[in-house]
Amino acid sequence: MDSLWNGFKELIFQKDGSNLFEKILLSVVVLVTVAICLNVFYKIIDGIFNDDKPGIEVREARRLVTLNNVVKTFARASVWIVAIIMILGQYMDVGSLLAVAGIGTVAIGFGARGIVEDVMSGFVIIFENQFCVGDYITIDEKHYGIVESIGIRTTTIREFTGGLFIIHNGKIDRLVNFSKGHIKAVVEVGVSNKENINNVIDIINAVCSEVFESHEDLFKTCPEVVGVTQMDTNGMIIRVISDEDASAKAKAEIILRQKIKEAFDLHGIEIPSTVV
Incomplete structure (x- = not known):
């Protein structure tokens, strides 16, 4: 076993003590070159995948940000792999190292299938x-x-x-x-059966116009009353919808509910104790 281990070490670590200073200096040069290359690559990538271009749509800007990050990660990994091989080449036989690494790769190949699957799926998702x-x-x-x-x-x-x-x-x-195209913001309001339905709808329509004018950055379209969607002895449900970006859906619904409640309080509209 000892002889096998010694043979393995001799195969990998074929040391040469001469010109140690030159090897260290070359290693430093390689590291500096890595820093310069990465800086140049990052600027090129930022130029290609620039999300600040005028007139670009929000979704396309998000895609550019994603591609920017992924390409930078790939470039960084590639540069460092080349740099590490160059540095190790000063101190050992890289060919022997790669040969042994190849044998090791075959040995752990089955265990790495999950990693390969994740990486390939990531590229498919992005592109x-x-x-x-x-x-x-x-x-x-x-x-x-x-x-x-x-x-x-x-x-x-x-x-x-x-x-x-x-x-x-x-x-x-x-x-x-839900972000490919607009998503529907939906607010359902419970109202007592004693209330005049046309009067209630007029009040809600006024609220819809108000929030659309005061929050143009939030509402893609003016909220509109669909009508009564449910009704029983407790009361009735009136549905209001609007087109939204997915990220703004929750906030738009919250604001719309709040303004409708304030309008109901102002006009004395009764809300049933049990929502349908």
Whole structure:
């Protein structure tokens, strides 16, 4: 066993003590070159995937941000791999090292299948534009929120409960993207059966016009009253809808409910104790 281990060390670490200063100096030069190359690459990537271009749509800007981060990650990994091989080449036989690494790669290949699957899935997600940073998505009908980052191996989603959900790209199966196009903000208001329905709808329409004018950045279209969607002995439900960006949906619904409640209080509109 000792002879086998010694043979392995001789294969990998074929040391040469001469010109040690030159080797150290070359290693430093390689590291400086890495810093310069990365700086140049980052500027080129920022120029290609520039999300500050005039007239660019919000969704396209998000996609550019995602591509920017992924390409930078790939460039950084590639540069460092080349640099490490060059530095190690000063102190050992890199060819022997790569040969042994190849044998090791075959040995652990089955265990690395998950990593390969995650990486390939990540590239598919990005280049097929399935979703981008800032999109509102649901995964497996259980986890939903705003995409915070898309990496080579994992995607992170900030759920509306505040938690950060991290999932391997290869595990993303059933996905719904609500950010491709507008999403519907829906507010349902309970009203007593004693109230005049036409009067209530007029009040809600006035509120819709008010919030649309005062929050043009939030509402893509003016909220509109669909009508009565449910009714029983307790009261009736009036539905209001509006087109929104996914990230603004919750805030738009909150503002609309608040303004409707304030208008109801002002006009003495009764809300049933039990919402239908």
